[in-house]
Structures are given as C-alpha cells and as structure tokens.
Amino acid sequence: MEQRGGSDPKESGEVLDCIVIGAGPGGLQACIHLGRYNFRVLLFHRPGGRTWHAKHIENYLGCRSIPGPELLDTGLSQAESFGVAVERARVERVKTREGLFEVQAGGKTYLSRFVIAASGARESLAPLKNLPRFFGISYFTCMICDGYRTTGRKLLVMDRTINGVRLSLGMKQLFTSDVTFLAHGFTIPPNYAALLDEEGIGRVEGRPEELLGEETLEGVRLADGRVIPCEVILGWGGITLNDEYLEDLPLERDTEGFKIVTKGASESSIPGLFVLGALRQGHSQAIISAGQGAEAAIEISTRIVEL
Ligand SMILES: Cc1cc2nc3c(=O)[nH]c(=O)nc-3n(C[C@H](O)[C@H](O)[C@H](O)COP(=O)(O)OP(=O)(O)OC[C@H]3O[C@@H](n4cnc5c(N)ncnc54)[C@H](O)[C@@H]3O)c2cc1C
Incomplete structure (x- = not known):
C-alpha cells in the first residue's frame, strides 16, 4: 500500500x-x-x-x-x-x-x-577466549532470557560484583542444584562466603581467561591455570x-x-x-x-x- x-x-x-x-x-x-x-x-x-x-x-x-x-x-x-x-x-x-x-x-x-x-x-562482555563460540548457546548473560536453559545443568555464575551471590542463590532455587560462583576480580566477604557454603554453592575467586570445549562447553580456565568444569555459564558484565x-x-x-x-x-x-x-x-x-x-x-x- x-x-x-x-x-x-x-x-x-x-x-x-x-x-x-x-x-x-x-x-x-x-x-x-x-x-x-x-x-x-x-x-x-x-x-x-x-x-x-x-x-x-x-x-x-x-x-x-x-x-x-x-x-x-x-x-x-x-x-x-x-x-x-x-x-x-x-x-x-x-x-x-x-x-x-x-x-x-x-x-x-x-x-x-x-x-x-x-x-x-x-553488552559489556569479559574478554574471554572462545566466547563467540558459546555466546547465547551455553554462555548466557540474562537470567530471565536463558535461566531456563540451565535447568539441571552444571552452572558457573560469574560476576565482578557481590550481586553474583544473589544471582547464584536465585539460580539454585529456580534451575539447578549444581551451582558454583566465580568472583571475578574481588574477594567474597566472609558473611557472603558463609551464605554460599550454607546453600551448598561452590565458590572460586580468580580471573577467567578461556572457555574450554569444542562443540560443547566443558569449563573455564583461569589466569592462574586452574580449570573450573561447567556445562553452562551465566556471566553478567553490564x-x-x-x-x-x-x-x-x-x-x-x-x-x-x-x-x-x-x-x-x-x-x-x-x-x-x-x-x-x-x-x-x-x-x-x-x-x-x-x-x-x-x-x-x-x-x-x-x-x-x-x-
Ligand atoms: C544472547 C541474548 C539472548 C536473549 N534472549 C532473549 C529471550 O529469549 N527472550 C527475550 O525476551 N529477550 C531476550 N534477550 C533480550 C532482548 O534481546 C532485549 O530485551 C531486546 O533486545 C530489547 O529489544 P529492543 O527493540 O529494545 O532492542 P534491540 O533488539 O537491541 O534492537 C536495537 C536495534 O537498534 C539498532 N541501533 C542501535 N543504535 C542505533 C543507531 N544509532 N542508529 C540506528 N540503529 C541503531 C540496533 O542495531 C538494533 O537493530 C536476549 C538478549 C541477548 C543478548
């Protein structure tokens, strides 16, 4: 017309x-x-x-x-x-x-x-090697959009702020019992660390550098060489x-x-x-x-x- x-x-x-x-x-x-x-x-x-x-x-x-x-x-x-x-x-x-x-x-x-x-x-994304390979497939940034896709899977929550603790707790309540929180660039205060421990949520501190896996995500390698195994990641960078x-x-x-x-x-x-x-x-x-x-x-x- x-x-x-x-x-x-x-x-x-x-x-x-x-x-x-x-x-x-x-x-x-x-x-x-x-x-x-x-x-x-x-x-x-x-x-x-x-x-x-x-x-x-x-x-x-x-x-x-x-x-x-x-x-x-x-x-x-x-x-x-x-x-x-x-x-x-x-x-x-x-x-x-x-x-x-x-x-x-x-x-x-x-x-x-x-x-x-x-x-x-x-999005402000962490400069991770291999991120484009997994973005939107097993590396997610939005709980409302993609939280459901983590249901029952081995999840790593990554955050540069203490908000990641709240997010980890929420993800455990809603989607999966297997949650680890990676505090990226800060130390988790003792009271928050105790809360994570109480809820059975793993915790790691360090700088993530590389996503591992070819077809499917297998884990994250940190700058100090440690590897954190996971199937899915929720990483909010703002x-x-x-x-x-x-x-x-x-x-x-x-x-x-x-x-x-x-x-x-x-x-x-x-x-x-x-x-x-x-x-x-x-x-x-x-x-x-x-x-x-x-x-x-x-x-x-x-x-x-x-x-
Ligand atoms: C990986 C991923 C998965 C998501 N999954 C879901 C989901 O499952 N369900 C859901 O509801 N939401 C999802 N979202 C969120 C959803 O995409 C946003 O809520 C949605 O984009 C909002 O739509 P919008 O129209 O406001 O903006 P956008 O979709 O961001 O569109 C903005 C448009 O503006 C254009 N633009 C920007 N600057 C200019 C400029 N200066 N001049 C001209 N054009 C410009 C862009 O190129 C783009 O075309 C997801 C987001 C991401 C990143």
Missing part, C-alpha cells in the same frame, strides 16, 4: 510523521502499527542489536522457539509491507527544532513530528545504552543518570520523543519492547489525528 503523500520518505525532504530508530522488536512493532495507519514513517537501523544475538527465543507469544534474527527479518518485511521506508544507517544526532525533531543519519538531515528511540543496548545520538537533549534519567525516564505510553520528558526497550526504565525483554512499541505508536496516532 502506498503511504499518505505517495513520495519516498527517504528522499522527499517533507516533514515525516514519525522516525523510528532501531529495528529490534520495539522499533519494528511500532513500525507495523504506524505503517498500518498509513503514516509517513522512516525506520533507521544498523546490523546487530541484542535480539539479533539471541539464538533461541522461547518466551515470545506465538513462537515456540525462534532465533532472534528470524524474528527480526520477519518483522522488518512485515513493516515494509505496510509502507514503512527503511534506511540502513546509524542515527548520529537527534535535536529539537521549532516543534519538530531533526534527525541526522547517513550524512542527511530529516524532519519528523515524532521520534521513537528503540536502539537498545550493547550494558551500555545505544543512546549517543540523544546527547544534545536534556532527557530526564533515573537516579543513577543511566536509563531514560518515561511515562504513559513510553514518552520521555521531551514531548513527542518516545523511548522503548533497554533505553528506558523497566524490564528488558523482546515481548515487552514490542508491547511498548505498539503502545507508543497508538499514542502517536491519536495525537496526529487530533492535530
């Missing part, structure tokens, strides 16, 4: 209804809803994103098990089928200008009435938001100055700028981002119709 106005949103120089940044579940779901209102919508994306790294998503309604890239490819073609224009370019800057948003990407400047920022985050392009905007952030505060249908403190997924406060899951995308799109539609 042709969009309202007919001309190509990438080339026309006209004010667009909405620019969406990021083709993860949040951005794509927003595009599908916006496209089905016949709005003039332009989606910017670049390769990668956290969903793209998910090898098997099993908690997304309607998909028994789907690789992240397949979910995204299907979503992208679905969005395009409803007339959303797609540009593979990194958004470099978003500014406000006379009640509109100015978006700079790929050496060009675009104007839009609304912007949806859905560019997610990137995330960095993909929000560099929002730097010029005085956005309200959480008390740590990290995640963007939103209200209502994921609208930020700047009216008309909606923020989804890992960029905003709240749990980050594919289906949650998609729901936020749908809600933001519907809210935008009501405002465009009122104008």
Whole structure:
C-alpha cells in the first residue's frame, strides 16, 4: 500500500510523521502499527542489536522457539509491507527544532513530528577466549532470557560484583542444584562466603581467561591455570545504552543518570520523543519492547489525528 503523500520518505525532504530508530522488536512493532495507519514513517537501523544475538527465543507469544534474527527479518518485511521506508544507517544526532525533531543519519538531515528511540543496548562482555563460540548457546548473560536453559545443568555464575551471590542463590532455587560462583576480580566477604557454603554453592575467586570445549562447553580456565568444569555459564558484565545520538537533549534519567525516564505510553520528558526497550526504565525483554512499541505508536496516532 502506498503511504499518505505517495513520495519516498527517504528522499522527499517533507516533514515525516514519525522516525523510528532501531529495528529490534520495539522499533519494528511500532513500525507495523504506524505503517498500518498509513503514516509517513522512516525506520533507521544498523546490523546487530541484542535480539539479533539471541539464538533461541522461547518466551515470545506465538513462537515456540525462534532465533532472534528470524524474528527480526520477519518483522522488518512485515513493516515494509505496510509502507514503512527503511534506511540502513546509524542515527548520529537527534535535536529539537521549532516543534519538530531533526534527525541526522547517513550524512542527511530529516524532519519528523515524532521520534521513537528503540536502539537498545550493547553488552559489556569479559574478554574471554572462545566466547563467540558459546555466546547465547551455553554462555548466557540474562537470567530471565536463558535461566531456563540451565535447568539441571552444571552452572558457573560469574560476576565482578557481590550481586553474583544473589544471582547464584536465585539460580539454585529456580534451575539447578549444581551451582558454583566465580568472583571475578574481588574477594567474597566472609558473611557472603558463609551464605554460599550454607546453600551448598561452590565458590572460586580468580580471573577467567578461556572457555574450554569444542562443540560443547566443558569449563573455564583461569589466569592462574586452574580449570573450573561447567556445562553452562551465566556471566553478567553490564550494558551500555545505544543512546549517543540523544546527547544534545536534556532527557530526564533515573537516579543513577543511566536509563531514560518515561511515562504513559513510553514518552520521555521531551514531548513527542518516545523511548522503548533497554533505553528506558523497566524490564528488558523482546515481548515487552514490542508491547511498548505498539503502545507508543497508538499514542502517536491519536495525537496526529487530533492535530
Ligand atoms: C544472547 C541474548 C539472548 C536473549 N534472549 C532473549 C529471550 O529469549 N527472550 C527475550 O525476551 N529477550 C531476550 N534477550 C533480550 C532482548 O534481546 C532485549 O530485551 C531486546 O533486545 C530489547 O529489544 P529492543 O527493540 O529494545 O532492542 P534491540 O533488539 O537491541 O534492537 C536495537 C536495534 O537498534 C539498532 N541501533 C542501535 N543504535 C542505533 C543507531 N544509532 N542508529 C540506528 N540503529 C541503531 C540496533 O542495531 C538494533 O537493530 C536476549 C538478549 C541477548 C543478548
């Protein structure tokens, strides 16, 4: 179906209804809803994103098990089928200008009435040899996403902070009795060590260097040569938001100055700028981002119709 106005949103120089940044579940779901209102919508994306790294998503309604890239490819073609224009370019800057948003990407400047920022985050991973071989298969970073896949298996929890103790206890309660905690770069305080001992959770301190195994994970080698056998690893190293392009905007952030505060249908403190997924406060899951995308799109539609 042709969009309202007919001309190509990438080339026309006209004010667009909405620019969406990021083709993860949040951005794509927003595009599908916006496209089905016949709005003039332009989606910017670049390769990668956290969903793209998910090898098997099993908690997304309607998909028994789907690789992240397949979910995204299907979503992208679905969005395009409803007339959303797609540009593979990194958004470099978003500014406000006379009640509109100015978006700079790929050496060009675009104007839009609304912007949806859905560019997610990137993982901070320990520099472990062979990590790409096992990432998302037996090396996991998210308990909500992949805790289930550790059920009944020999698990190593790795963390640079004391939070790893809590995570180890939770993993034992929910998924597997065979848990060891590797304190990466710090000494476990005695009271926490006693708690781990009481719960039958193994504990090690040291710097992990290499994941061992060819087809399947067999263990971790530490810098001092010790080997810790395991079948699965949960290693949280933190995330960095993909929000560099929002730097010029005085956005309200959480008390740590990290995640963007939103209200209502994921609208930020700047009216008309909606923020989804890992960029905003709240749990980050594919289906949650998609729901936020749908809600933001519907809210935008009501405002465009009122104008
Ligand atoms: C290994 C792994 C397994 C996971 N498993 C699950 C699971 O089983 N179930 C689940 O619900 N969740 C899972 N997740 C989490 C899930 O991927 C995130 O919650 C989800 O990515 C949030 O979606 P999003 O749309 O906010 O962002 P993302 O999926 O991260 O998408 C962001 C998009 O924005 C693009 N982008 C970034 N910066 C820019 C820019 N400047 N300009 C243009 N485009 C940009 C990226 O390239 C990407 O296309 C997993 C994550 C990982 C890493």
